[in-house]
Each structure stands twice: as structure tokens, then as C-alpha cells.
Amino acid sequence: MSSSGPAPVLKKPIKISCIQLASGADKDANLKHAAEKVAEAAQSGSKLVVLPECFNSPYGTNYFPNYAETLLPSPPTKEQSPSFHALSAMAAENGIYLVGGSIPELEPETKKYYNTSLTFGPDGKLLATHRKTHLFDIDIPGKITFKESEVLSAGNKVTLVDLPEYGKIGIAICYDVRFPELATIAARRGAFALIYPGAFNLTTGNLHWRLLAQGRAVDNQIYVAFCSPARDMSASYNAWGHSLIVNPMAKILVEADENETTVQAELVGEDIAEARKNIPLNTQRRFDVYPDVSQREISFDRL
Numbered sequence: 001m002s003s004s005g006p007a008p009v010l011k012k013p014i015k016i017s018c019i020q021l022a023s024g025a026d027k028d029a030n031l032k033h034a035a036e037k038v039a040e041a042a043q044s045g046s047k048l049v050v051l052p053e054c055f056n057s058p059y060g061t062n063y064f065p066n067y068a069e070t071l072l073p074s075p076p077t078k079e080q081s082p083s084f085h086a087l088s089a090m091a092a093e094n095g096i097y098l099v100g101g102s103i104p105e106l107e108p109e110t111k112k113y114y115n116t117s118l119t120f121g122p123d124g125k126l127l128a129t130h131r132k133t134h135l136f137d138i139d140i141p142g143k144i145t146f147k148e149s150e151v152l153s154a155g156n157k158v159t160l161v162d163l164p165e166y167g168k169i170g171i172a173i174c175y176d177v178r179f180p181e182l183a184t185i186a187a188r189r190g191a192f193a194l195i196y197p198g199a200f201n202l203t204t205g206n207l208h209w210r211l212l213a214q215g216r217a218v219d220n221q222i223y224v225a226f227c228s229p230a231r232d233m234s235a236s237y238n239a240w241g242h243s244l245i246v247n248p249m250a251k252i253l254v255e256a257d258e259n260e261t262t263v264q265a266e267l268v269g270e271d272i273a274e275a276r277k278n279i280p281l282n283t284q285r286r287f288d289v290y291p292d293v294s295q296r297e298i299s300f301d302r303l
């Protein structure tokens with residue numbers, strides 16, 4: 001930190017769009033539909049566009065193997081990963097940063113499946129890959145039992161992406177949001193926003209979706225965006241919808257209902273700076289009281 005205060009984590013305002021896409025079983029149709037919606041979002045001025053978790057397929061353990069694409073070695077061919085090439089083209093044709101929701105991935109050497117998010121820059125180049133780090137394994141008797149780990153393996157990293165003109169974003173997928181550590185580390189490493197493609201369900205959505213978005217925002221004094229698929233009551237998994245964008249004071253700036261739509265907001269660096277100046281958590285931490293938080297992360301806090 002310099003005497004004039006910390007460097008801004010968001011260098012200039014950026015408009016973000018979360019596309020609450022209605023997807024079905026036809027992957028080609030899903031990719032085409034996503035491309036139309038991404039173009040619309042870009043035309044309305046968004047430079048950062050987000051798609052939902054499993055945007056090109058139905059969501060469910062029985063679907064992952066059939067829809068899985070091979071991403072390694074990178075870049076894959078069009079046959080190995082049509083979604084990689086479609087997302088890259090959407091980013092390049094519209095000159096935007098695109099957090100491409102997630103897709104099921106098959107790692108060819110290990111034969112393991114992952115739930116993987118690809119982020120592309122305005123030149124269409126791949127900037128980052130995040131494999132869902134915490135698998136969605138829950139059992140709420142009589143309500144919902146889901147076990148991603150029956151098919152998927154977990155990723156193992158915090159994903160931070162630099163958008164050079166703007167700053168850094170942290171990316172994680174859905175259930176990852178329940179683990180505040182990923183968010184805290186991304187924020188300490190200088191992210192201005194945490195982006196979560198996600199597909200909550202009808203049992204936990206109403207209770208936890210907003211709460212988690214606001215929790216990650218208020219803890220870290222950072223923007224948070226959740227991007228869900230639209231709800232499809234004819235599908236085997238019914239997504240909560242309600243894509244939303246929360247500001248660094250944990251105010252919900254915009255929230256969708258369950259239908260297909262796009263939510264947008266302007267993210268402004270001054271709002272992060274003001275929240276952090278008015279409630280100066282970053283200079284008040286007591287790492288002497290909680291030494292189990294690693295020294296390595298303390299040093300990021302001081303950047």
C-alpha cells in the first residue's frame with residue numbers, strides 16, 4: 001500500500017452481462033443460441049460476458065460422459081472440442097472477455113471427467129481454465145441427492161484471470177462458492193470481481209443463493225456475479241435461475257427470475273475503494289489471532 005492508498009483493483013468501469021441461457025439436449029443448438037445471446041450482450045456494451053454452468057448440455061451425472069469434450073493438448077481441434085472453438089469465436093467476433101460457463105471435459109490420458117470453465121480474451125485466445133474444485137455431492141433426504149463425484153474428478157487450483165485494461169477476476173464454479181477460501185484468496189490477490197457460473201437447485205436456491213453471493217461480496221468487499229441456466233421443469237435437474245450481480249457493499253444490483261434473460265451491471269472501481277475505505281477490513285485483520293491462515297496469503301493482503 002502506498003501513502004496515497006492502495007492501487008485500484010479495477011482500473012476503469014466495465015459492463016458485465018450474465019446470460020441466463022435456456023439450453024436443451026442439442027449441443028449444436030445450444031452453442032448457436034449462446035452465440036446469439038453473447039452477441040446481443042456485447043452489442044449492449046458489455047465487455048465481460050458470462051455463460052452458465054453446463055451451458056451446452058443438460059446438467060446431470062448421466063449426461064457428463066456423453067457431452068464431454070477433450071481440451072488437452074491445448075488448443076484442441078474442432079472435433080475434439082466444438083465448444084472451445086465456438087466460445088473462442090464468440091469472444092473474438094464481439095471483442096469481449098468471455099467466461100464460457102462450464103462444459104464437461106474428458107482428460108484423454110487419465111480418462112477422468114471434469115466440470116470445466118474456459119475464459120477467452122477479445123482476440124479469441126484462451127486465458128484460463130478452471131476445473132470445478134469442490135464437487136457437488138449433497139444428500140438432503142426427501143429433497144435432493146446429487147453426487148458429481150460419481151463421474152467427475154475435482155480440479156485443484158484457485159483461478160485468477162488478468163483482463164489487462166481492467167484488472168483481475170476470480171473464477172470458480174457453482175458449489176465452489178460454498179468454500180469462502182477460494183474467494184478470499186482471489187480477493188487478496190487483487191481480483192475486482194468473483195464470477196461463478198452455477199446451477200443451484202430448487203431446494204437450496206431459495207435459501208442460499210443470494211446469501212452466498214452477498215456473503216462472498218461482503219467478506220471480500222468485491223463484486224460477485226452468479227450466472228445460472230434458465231429453469232426447465234421438463235429437465236431432470238431444475239436450475240434455480242436468479243442470476244445476479246452484487247456490489248462490494250453486498251447490495252444486489254440486479255437479479256433475474258427463473259426465465260431466460262440477461263442481467264447486466266456496470267462495475268466501478270470507486271465502489272470497491274469506497275467500501276474498503278469506509279469499512280477498512282484489509283488493515284484490521286488480526287492474523288496474530290488466527291495464525292492458521294497462511295503467511296503466504298497474508299502477504300497478498302498487503303499488496
Ligand SMILES: NC(=O)CCC(=O)C(=O)O
Pocket residue numbers: 053136173174175176178198199200201204205208
Ligand atoms: N451445480 C452445483 O454445484 C449446484 C450447487 C448447489 O445447488 C448447492 O446447493 O450448493
